[in-house]
Amino acid sequence: MTALVRTWRATVAGVLCAGLAAVLAACGSPDPDEGTNGMGKLPAEAIEEKARAAAQSADAVRLSGSVITEGRAFRLDMRLGPEGGIGEVSTQGTTFELLRVGEDLYLKADSAFWQDQRPGDADEEETDPDSDPAAKLQGMYVKVAPEDPAYEQLSGFTDKGVLLDGLLTMEGERETGERGEIGGVRTIRVEAGGGAGGVMEVSLIGTPYPLRLQRGGEAGELLLNDWNKEFSVRAPQDEQIVDYGDRILRIDED
Numbered sequence: 001m002t003a004l005v006r007t008w009r010a011t012v013a014g015v016l017c018a019g020l021a022a023v024l025a026a027c028g029s030p031d032p033d034e035g036t037n038g039m040g041k042l043p044a045e046a047i048e049e050k051a052r053a054a055a056q057s058a059d060a061v062r063l064s065g066s067v068i069t070e071g072r073a074f075r076l077d078m079r080l081g082p083e084g085g086i087g088e089v090s091t092q093g094t095t096f097e098l099l100r101v102g103e104d105l106y107l108k109a110d111s112a113f114w115q116d117q118r119p120g121d122a123d124e125e126e127t128d129p130d131s132d133p134a135a136k137l138q139g140m141y142v143k144v145a146p147e148d149p150a151y152e153q154l155s156g157f158t159d160k161g162v163l164l165d166g167l168l169t170m171e172g173e174r175e176t177g178e179r180g181e182i183g184g185v186r187t188i189r190v191e192a193g194g195g196a197g198g199v200m201e202v203s204l205i206g207t208p209y210p211l212r213l214q215r216g217g218e219a220g221e222l223l224l225n226d227w228n229k230e231f232s233v234r235a236p237q238d239e240q241i242v243d244y245g246d247r248i249l250r251i252d253e254d
Contacts, residue, residue: 036204044174065222084233085158100158111138141236172197
């Protein structure tokens with residue numbers, strides 16, 4: 001009888017210990033992909049491909065941060081959608097607002113910006129605000145003609161497809177990096193060239209949108225949010241618009 005009891009106790013203890021070990025293992029090793037969109041289980045190349053596809057198929061996005069291209073630094077805060085875009089661009093100490101409605105592009109800036117756009121041989125003594133074009137342009141929307149050499153560059157800042165095509169690029173072998181969180185949303189990193197070729201942080205919740213991009217070669221860092229959030233763009237009132245012909249900017253000259 002004593003031997004039987006000992007055997008029964010050993011069996012029960014073994015079962016309890018095995019069950020406890022399983023519980024502890026489950027508690028100590030939760031599934032990191034539970035409740036996610038499954039991107040964390042994919043190879044880096046597949047995550048990037050799905051993120052790019054999601055970005056291109058979205059109707060709208062807000063894009064903010066810094067971009068360095070061709071040696072020039074820009075700070076952007078743009079809302080981009082199917083009908084156009086609106087926001088601010090800063091470069092070389094100046095800030096201006098861009099508004100595009102369809103093919104119509106408008107630029108709004110203060111007098112200091114327009115003063116900088118004056119030709120170098122302009123009359124330096126002309127300070128009368130009644131005769132100074134820069135003073136008259138302050139607070140007005142200047143329509144940028146498609147023939148203006150700056151139109152293509154400026155309109156690119158307001159075009160979701162063009163801008164994302166140029167920004168969502170990385171170079172080098174892809175690999176998955178650490179998981180993180182942006183704005184309360186869980187993310188996973190895709191790194192190119194060990195991070196030197198760019199880093200894309202992709203949402204692990206819902207649609208796998210890219211939420212942050214570190215461009216390769218220290219060429220800027222961007223946040224992308226408000227995916228598919230609707231907004232409207234409207235042309236300014238006629239009394240707010242100035243049409244100065246086909247050559248008003250020197251922004252493309254350095």
